[in-house]
Amino acid sequence: MTTPQLAPDPAADAPPPGTEPVHRRRPRGLAALLLLAVVALLAVGTTVADLSPPKPLGADAPAGRFSAARAHRHVERIATEPRPVGSAAHDRVRDYLVAELRAAGLSPEVLPVVGVETKRSSAVTGRMQNIRATIPGTDPTGRVLLVAHYDSVELGPGATDDGHGVAAILETVRALRSGPAPRNDVTVLFTDGEEPGMVGAQAYATSSQLGDPDRTVVLNLESRGTSGRVVMFETGPHNSALVPALSGHVPVTTSLAYEVYRLLPNYTDFTAFRQAGLTGMNFANVAGSANYDTAQDNLANSSRASLQDLGSTALAATRKLGSADLAAVGEGSDATYFSFAGLLVRYPGGLALPLAALATAGFAAALWWAARRSAVGARRVAVAAATVPLPPLGAAGLGWAGWQLLLLVRPDYAGFVNGDPYRPGVTAAGFAVLTVAVVWIWAALLRRRAGALEVSAAVTGWLTGLAVVTAWLTPGASYLFVWPALFGAAGLAVAARMPEDAPLREAAGALACLPAALLLVPVAVLLFPTLGLAMAAGPLLLVALCAATLPLPFTGSRPPVRARVLALRSGLALATGVAVIAAGVARDGVDSRHPSQVSLVYALDGDTHRARWASTGLGSHAWLEPYVDGGEARLEDAFPPMRWPGVWRTGPADRMAAPSPTVKVVSSRERGGTREVRLHVSAEGGGPEQLMLFVDTRNTTVVSGGAEGLGLPGGDTRESLNGRWTWGYTYLAPPAAGFDLTLTVRGKGPLRVRAVAQTTGFPRGALRTPPPSTLTWSGLDSGFTLVTRAFTV
Known part of the structure; x- marks a missing residue:
């Protein structure tokens, strides 16, 4: 007999109500937050380790160590007042340096020379007094040349620029002399006339005193700010043989720096030596650039920690190079290098392209593997990749x-020549927060069309592309992208192998964030003071790219974030950034320690006897306004040096006595279709710091020139907004009797020239009220008197 089969009753097998198993979502969010914490810790830790200057050593430090306390005693003697070329303060410092080198057991010599600089704009000539002394080597294979300039700008005492460099070399000499003599010669060169155009360095680099360029390594100590860590920002050729010398005391450095430096309108004495065929390294601190080239570069703003860093770096590098085989430097190649948490990382620059090729192959393989395992969709990766440029x-x-x-809120910020106020840190952090918020919004919106792995793959693809492009065009910058690209490709391959619900799957896909945090963030932090808030776009590009490598905390898990929640979170993130910026601006107030910087020039036309005040209009202070309330005017016709910014704010001024230029014709003769004119240029009513002469080139072409036995280039040597004054010449600290200038010209009609006398400060009684303590002169077009006169030959 067959027993009927009963269908199973699902209800009978069901667990009692209230006892159903709970399927919990695996803790992906916890893994994402943990990864974010690790990345933040790495970024902050690496940046602090890289950018925190060392503790300054006291005067009781061991004799062989560099001591900022001992070095700063020199700064206090050097930087008591401005010391431009030809001034009494300049000569006092010259004598002090000679005495200190002699006290250290050396035989210093002053090298008087008439120098000329012709490669930047108008030719500049002056009588320079470089100072040189040598520590003889025991078995020299070459020479280490320690360079710093001892002149300053006219307006400021130059405590850091370049008082720190000079003092660091004096203390380095003392430390070297306290121990065994180096193998190689170590020569100290204190150059003259760097501020008006590297005139002293140019004269030395083109003289027979230079020695063998192939066996000379230059270490140039400079400054572009008054605080912060020292940065080795420029090298010459064969740097793979030079960079290892930094391992004794590692400065902040990156092979990216020179690529950036080439884009900035800056020159140092090292430029003259590079052009002469020498190699070496260029050092400077860059933080505190608001004080640079102003009266604020004084003893009160002189950082002993920065001086310690500069001196320790110079001493360690000098010792390394002093014992090296300098004859083999020429066999070196270019290197990729960067500082990392106090360490020096370097490898041959020739690896840039192979590493980029490896990253490309790795990314292609990882993407194929992930697509094959259905971890990513090719179309969704492409959509995400198309949007990656949007956040940067x-x-x-x-x-x-x-x-x-910011300029609308704080018009005084326009007075900072380098685009950075005194205390920019909090404001810069606010910009970084806003940037991360922009990335957050992008990632959250993108998650509606792509998963986290697909977003990570798209970012890795862009990193790979950047690695290839930079490896080809700027190899020194390639490391910033190739290592995140390699890690990103590896992370994508690992994530594709994991189960879809693995808690670490999406975190693995974002592995590029680890090297990105270690490499991109410190460079971004360094670029903020280098470029200034005015060019914050540069570092913010890197901040955005770094944030894009870690989309997990922003994208969340599917389903996508609701529109209302997204709007709330976005608004909160953006508001946080704005609040931080507001706090930074409020913190950076104006006071006597942080004065507003403004432009003001006293300009007197010696022919019409009309005097006026003129300002570039950059910067703001209530005291300035009554002096320049007479409207705007173009001044280049009567005052050729005042071509930039084109339109000046002006106001009437009382005519006062001031040094005035005069030109006399010594001889004039025709020769083969040209005319050779010899002029004597001098000043009446006092001695100016500079005498200039400009030729009206509308109907005249300057073929060549000459002064003090030196040839001067012809043609258009300077820019002129009105196209009139395209040839110019400047004599620094001219002799009281004046100088002769020979011009060979071609053209119809008379030779028309305009002579200009420039004197630091204003005529006595010209200012109606003295400037308050909350105001100082800007580092550009400020604090001097111009008197011009026209002459026809």
Whole structure:
């Protein structure tokens, strides 16, 4: 008999109500937050380790160590007042340096020379007094040349620029002399006339005193700010043989720096030596650039920690190079190098392209593997990749627009020549927060069309592309992208192998964030003071790219974030950034320690006897306004040096006595279709710091020139907004009797010239009220008197 089969009753097998198993989502969010914490810790830790200057050593430090306390005693003697070329303060410092080198057991010599600089703009000539002394080597294979300039700008005492460099060399000499003599010669060169155009360095680099360029390594100590860590920002050729010398005391350095430096309108004495075929390294601190080339570069703003860092770096590098085989330096190649948490990382620059090729192959393989395992969709990766440029471009736009808004709120910020106020740190952090918020919004919106792995793959693809492009065009910058690209490709391959619900799957896909945090963030932090808030777009590009490598905390898990929640979170993130910026601006107030910087020039036309005040209009202070309330004017016709910014704010001024130029014709003769004119240029009513002469080139072409036995180039040697004064010449600290200038010209009609006398400060009684303590002169077009006269030959 067959027993009927009963269908199973699902209800009978079901667990009692309330006892159903709970399927919990694996803790992906916890893994993402943990990864974010690790990345933040690495970024902060590496940046602090890289950018924190060392503790200054006291005067009781061991004799062989560099002591900032001992070195700063020299700064206090050097930087008591401005010391431009030809001034009494300049000569006092010259004598002090000679005495200190002699006290150290050396035989210093002053090298008087008439120098000329012709490669930047108008030719500049002056009588320079370089100072040289040598520590003889025991078995020299070459020479280490320690260089710093001892002149300063006219307006400031130059405590850091370049008082720190000079003092660091004096203390380095003392430390070297306290121990065994080096193998190689170590020569100290204190150059003259760097501020007006590297005139002293140019004269030395083109003289027979230079020695063998192939066996000379230059270490140039400079400054572009008054605080912060020293940066080795430029090298010459064969740097793979030079960079290891930094391992004794590692400065902040990156092979990216020279690529950036080439884009900036800056020159140092090292430029003259490089052009002469020498190699070496260039050092400077860059933080505190608001004080640079102003009266604020004084003893009160002189950082002993920065001086310790500069001196320790110079001493360690000198010792390394002093014992090296300098004859083999020429066999070196270019290297990729960067400082990392106090360590020096370097490898041959020739590896840039192979590493980029490896990253490309690795990314292609990882993407194929992930697509094959259905971890990513090729179309969704492509959609995400198309949007990756948006956050960096948005961040750059944010930096530009943010600076424009800051100028509306704080018009005094326009007076900072280098685009950075006194205390920019908090404001810069606010821009970084806004940038991360922009990335957050992008990632959250993108998650509606792509998963976290697909976003990570898209970012890794862009990192790979950047690695290839930079390896080809700027190899020194390639490391910033190739290592995140390699890690990103490896992370994508590992994530594709994991189960879809693995808690670490999406974190593995974002592995590029680890090297990105270690490499991109410190460079971004370094670029803020280097470029200034005015060019914050540069570092913010790197901040955005770094943030884009870690989309997990922003994207969340599917389903996508609801629109209302997204709007709330976005608004909160953006508001946080704005609040931080506001706090930074409020903190950076104006006081006697942090004065507003403004432009003001006293300009007197010696022919019409009309005097006026003129300002570039950059910077703001209530005291300035009554002096320049007479409207705007173009001044280049009567005052050729005043071509930039084109339109000046002006106001009437009382005519006062001031040194005035005069030109006399010594001889004039025709020769083969040209005319050779010899002029005697001098000053009446006092001695100016500079005498200039400009030729009206509308109907005249300057073929060549000559002064003090030196040839001067012809043609258009300078820019002129009105196209009239395209040839110019400047004599620094001219002799009381004046000088002769020979011009060979071609053209119809008379030779028309305009002579200009420039004197630091204003005529006595010209200012109606003295400037308050909350105001100082800007580092550009400020604090001097111009008197011009026209002559026809």
